Amino acid sequence: MFVKQISIFVENKPGRLMSVTKVLKEGNIDIKALSIADTKDFGILRIIVNDTQKALEILKKADCTVTTTDVIAAGVEDKPGGVADMMQALYENQISVEYMYAFAKKIEEKKAFAILRLDNNEKALKVLADNGIKLLSAEDITTL
């Protein structure tokens, strides 16, 4: 139950983020979740979209440098300690979080969904399931 994330290399210069997102807009791509990792010289724009295949095609056509990664979309209880409980479960099973970010939209009552990039996806699936954490599938995201 992995979700495909697209990462795009974005040089730190004015207008660059705008032009990349405009390419997606023109292809009628809906961004479901997004985060930017930035350094002094460049950034990595990470997105979850409704149509990954199409998004990849149009980004490549626009000379963007892209890569795809399997990530997990996990729902946590929308209450104090919700995230902490999930982190503890991963930590106790020696799974490291490379990075995580949240969905833009409220998907379900009393639940917040986060995208997790982990160093051991297979193991994480089991650990999260054992802890009763709800995961979203690629189809779930397409139909959001």
Place this chain on the structure above:
Amino acid sequence: MAGYWEKKYECAPLHEMKALQSFRLSQTVRRVYENVPHYRKRMDEAGVKPEDITSVKDLYKLPFTYKQDLRDTYPYGLFAVGMDKVVRLHASSGTTGKQIVVGYTENDITVWKDCCARALAAAGCTNEDFMHVSYGYGLFTGGLGMHYGAEHLGMTVIPVSVGNTKRQITIIQDFGSTAICATPSYMLHLAETMEEMGISKDDIKLKVGILGAEPWTEEMRQQIQEKTGIKAYDIYGLSEIIGPGVAFECSEQTGMHINEDHFIPEIIDPDTGEVLPDGVQGELVFTCITKEAFPLIRYRTRDIAMLKREKCSCGRTLVKMMKPAGRSDDMLIIRGVNVFPSQVESVLLQLGNTSPYYQLIVDRVNNTDTLEIQVEISPEMFSDTVKSIETQEKVIKDAVESTLGIAATIKLVEPKTLQRFEGKAVRVIDKRKK
């Protein structure tokens, strides 16, 4: 007025100098013909015999030696003595990243010391002075060359080498340095760091700087002199010929006297090879006439210069060369180190997963040369984590630094964004003031 080190040669009448050059040249040509297969082959091909060279007037008959010849005979193919006579090796980098090795006999080191001592004496240094050497020590000829020359003159030498600017300033203050050897850009950096530290030129005893190993402008000289209160002198040299001390500035500061009793200069048309008269700009060519281990014959320096033989107020009769106006190929001098864009290219190609599209951005920030290498990111290099990309950047940075011998910053840019000219990438953007 600043003193002479070897007045007999420095102020020799022209006819005496020519006679000495002729004698030394004919001896050298005979020696390399006998001992160096490369020269014998070239001379045979050109139909020149050692006995055809009896005077400096015959110099034009000899074939040129090119940097490529040094690479082709790497490492010791052009040495004219057995290795038992060689007491020192130095090296300089070449276009392909392959080094060029030069050697010295004990007598060559003495010649070199004398050449550097002449430069220091002309700048007003005496055995009472403290010489702070900020050139790099090692295979680069700058540090050890000036070090030996200064000791030869009897100066108190402080072998500081490069780096740690604040510590250098503390040494200048505490040890009472009165003279300094550095690249002009580093000298300006020292001056500005002093300002930041709140140290004025009255707090130090420096009075003279012998600055070289990179091109600099009259404007830089004025800045250095104003900020530090020193008198700044230019010095010229290249490892292939001997290192620093091939030519030096006197109190007039209008061109550099060439130690022509050791190195005969010629100016030629770089395209035709034709010898040009004094006062005309062209490519500088040197013939070593006293070197034992590594005597280059008509070596094409690829430096552009002009010779002037006129009465100098310092009393020296040594011919003067006017500052090189540029190189005849794409070499860059960054912080005193020769850098060829093709070296960067070969590093990128060797690493494999990087794009071969790059651009060198050379600038001068706080009066120190900076080198930024922009590389177009390749799909193979790209990853969703910053850590992974930065690791690869580090690999490029380390590989480039170990090849070039100087630090560089690596900047990844998007594909197809580096400036191209008629399909070919623009390799170098030099923002330093010419």
